[in-house]
Amino acid sequence: MVIKMQAEALDAFMHEVFEQVAEDFAVEEVCPGEITVRLRVTHKHLRPGGTISGPSMFALADVSAYLMTLAMIGPEALAVTTNCAIDFMRKPAAGVDLIAKGRLLKLGKVLSVSDVMLYSEGMEEPVARASLTYAIPPRRGV
Amino acid sequence: MVIKMQAEALDAFMHEVFEQVAEDFAVEEVCPGEITVRLRVTHKHLRPGGTISGPSMFALADVSAYLMTLAMIGPEALAVTTNCAIDFMRKPAAGVDLIAKGRLLKLGKVLSVSDVMLYSEGMEEPVARASLTYAIPPRRGV
């Protein structure tokens, strides 16, 4: 698998198409079939008690799987999530960012399948786990 | 099944414990084992092209299942989502709110299971479908 978009290109693309939330996320690393994405946790992501909200965790898993797919197929704003299964396993630690580690399990012609583990930065045990399917729009020349 | 919290009580509880997002949601109706919740769609829920973001749809499904569980067990801020499977099936219509119709499928001692259908207001076909599991904290006197 050849990487078509590196971390900088993915960040730039995110700022272009998801301008509203692009500041929340930072692509830390892209390898063939793997990605690391940071959620810069701010007040808006929190719930009382300092824990990170479920929708914020979902958003991080979703954007990570999306960017990992784009890293492999190139900029396709039209790829859409069709399915996500997510397990919330532990309370995220207060005061630290959330780090997503994604793996691309399948890159087919019409579907990509990924799984993503979410960690409180510096912790060993995952706070959540997600698997996601993306529908890839028909590609020119494929 | 006896309803322990009606729509007004659920709205009030939401303002108390999820003050940051309570304005986004409105409980429309509560019946035994069923709930209808509205997402008041505003700019922050949108993606380019006017479509509603995946995390906003997840948030609506999640809050609906949570409030439906509370309607049956009473105010328990500590109930936590342990699992969600969500299918995104159609693009939400632009310019209308999103309506969640939830059903409580099981209310056990430690877990509740719900499913939720999401509709663009006034449309017949669902835009998304979710199933959610909540872990219920040990209850006094149970």
Next chain:
Amino acid sequence: MVIKMQAEALDAFMHEVFEQVAEDFAVEEVCPGEITVRLRVTHKHLRPGGTISGPSMFALADVSAYLMTLAMIGPEALAVTTNCAIDFMRKPAAGVDLIAKGRLLKLGKVLSVSDVMLYSEGMEEPVARASLTYAIPPRRGV
């Protein structure tokens, strides 16, 4: 939605392509976007204590969603399950068949999405709930 295969045609198709297990299942009713399928519970479906095994419940949900899709698109042995999320909620009753009630939530060009509730015959509360996605092979003339 027009039904392309009625119950008898679905049963016949099942005997043709899934000869090994076709005897286990009976299509009870087909309506536009809905199906009822019976699992004829025999010794091989049971676990100690008389409960029905998880794989047997999965198989019933899977075959129901598959046949419901075929009812709408016609005989396509090549449609394949891409995803299933299943919640096991109650212990099935001993000594009775399992009845699946399926609904087709989306029939797209490449994907169909269904949900299925499983009941012990004669019981009101579901024993399990599943959602399934099928990939539909490219169709001639579509």
Next chain:
Amino acid sequence: MVIKMQAEALDAFMHEVFEQVAEDFAVEEVCPGEITVRLRVTHKHLRPGGTISGPSMFALADVSAYLMTLAMIGPEALAVTTNCAIDFMRKPAAGVDLIAKGRLLKLGKVLSVSDVMLYSEGMEEPVARASLTYAIPPRRGV
């Protein structure tokens, strides 16, 4: 994490409580929080064309997550699957066994969460991926 049941003990337990299917499975290896289980593929697991049936893949994922949980908590026939999300990604190779590699992601007091990758023996790319939740019965002395 200390292993309470090694591969031989798990195999023996499986023969005791799942006598009907125990011959289909073999525990290959148990490490803290990890397990490898083989499905001995025979005629009954196949679909026309030589591919392995969905319920057989589900059964392998399910038994792997169950045995991995037991490896850590000891023999508890009463642990039950509450939820499974499974993605079918590739057609299994004909004529070879199916190998499950499971990881225990969380072992809580009432729930365990695992994920399992399924491989056709000797192949690098997974044919399926599953995540499973088990409800653990209250334990003596815990």
